[in-house]
Amino acid sequence: MLDGLTIADIVFWILASLILVAGTSVVMARNLVHAALFMVLTFFGISGIYVLLEADFIAVVQILIYVGAIAVLIMFGVMLTQREDMGETNAYSAHGRSAAIVVGTFLLVIIIALSATKWLIHPQAALPETVGPIADLMLTTFVIPFEAVAILLTVAVLGAIILSKGARRTP
Amino acid sequence: MILHVSLNHYLILAAILFCIGLYGAVAKQNAISILMGIELMLNAVNINLIAFNRFMQPAILVGHVFSIFVIALAAAEVAIGLALVLSVYRDRRTVNIEDFNWLKW
Numbered sequence: 209m210l211d212g213l214t215i216a217d218i219v220f221w222i223l224a225s226l227i228l229v230a231g232t233s234v235v236m237a238r239n240l241v242h243a244a245l246f247m248v249l250t251f252f253g254i255s256g257i258y259v260l261l262e263a264d265f266i267a268v269v270q271i272l273i274y275v276g277a278i279a280v281l282i283m284f285g286v287m288l289t290q291r292e293d294m295g296e297t298n299a300y301s302a303h304g305r306s307a308a309i310v311v312g313t314f315l316l317v318i319i320i321a322l323s324a325t326k327w328l329i330h331p332q333a334a335l336p337e338t339v340g341p342i343a344d345l346m347l348t349t350f351v352i353p354f355e356a357v358a359i360l361l362t363v364a365v366l367g368a369i370i371l372s373k374g375a376r377r378t379p
Numbered sequence: 380m381i382l383h384v385s386l387n388h389y390l391i392l393a394a395i396l397f398c399i400g401l402y403g404a405v406a407k408q409n410a411i412s413i414l415m416g417i418e419l420m421l422n423a424v425n426i427n428l429i430a431f432n433r434f435m436q437p438a439i440l441v442g443h444v445f446s447i448f449v450i451a452l453a454a455a456e457v458a459i460g461l462a463l464v465l466s467v468y469r470d471r472r473t474v475n476i477e478d479f480n481w482l483k484w
Binding site: 212213216217220221224227228231232234235240243244247250251254257258261262263265266269270273274277278281282284285286288289290297298299300301302303304307308310311312314315318319322323327328329330332333334335338341342345346350353357360361364365367368369371372374 | 382383384385386387388389390391392394395396397398399400401402403405406407408409411412414415416418419422425426429430432433434435436437438439440441443444446447448450451452453454455456457458459461462463464465466468474476477
């Protein structure tokens with residue numbers, strides 16, 4: 209049964225089970241700090257999936273931004289808002305059960321739709337390096353979205369500072 | 380053979396991860412857990428984009444560019460979200476979304 213499996217297949221299954229176990233633990237962990245740490249593990253697994261899909265730049269960006277910035281920010285948020293003991297900080301809201309039913313149905317619908325679809329697969333090798341082509345696309349075809357995202361990031365950071373510090377009228 | 384990885388495997392992995400994130404975003408009480416659920420959903424979307432790019436259009440990296448945009452938006456979203464949560468926490472001393480009921484009467 210296992211013959212004919214390539215290394216990439218085995219790595220995919222290991223990474224997929226890591227992602228799904230860690231992702232489930234993000235939701236199921238009782239302690240919010242543990243949930244955030246499991247989220248870091250999920251991000252590392254997803255970065256491995258990107259390496260498997262030969263997207264080296266995105267894999268590095270994933271680790272830099274998600275693990276390096278977003279997970280640390282969320283950790284800060286946890287530490288700044290939980291003062292008492294961390295035991296039951298990741299509780300369910302009142303509609304946990306109905307949410308499970310809706311999400312389960314949604315997943316079932318997606319999987320049925322996916323398995324019923326025939327994709328137009330291009331059997332072609334990936335590009336040997338992705339940084340140059342990404343830069344070309346970003347600075348030619350997608351230059352306006354690129355600038356828009358730059359403005360949005362600036363505005364978001366300013367907004368975050370004002371929201372957390374409070375705007376003060378200068379005399 | 381089902382163990383051989385194809386595009387569908389990546390898509391189903393992303394679908395399951397999306398649903399885990401959606402469940403976390405809908406069924407949790409703590410505002411920060413909701414943010415974590417949203418991060419998981421955005422990551423699932425990125426897996427989809429990269430997988431479609433790899434299997435259907437490997438020569439043009441539009442999917443990579445889109446996923447970089449998604450990552451940038453996720454960073455902006457989490458910064459704003461945490462600033463909101465912190466300012467609500469300063470006001471109300473809680474991050475439980477069931478207590479966020481100013482607009483309710």
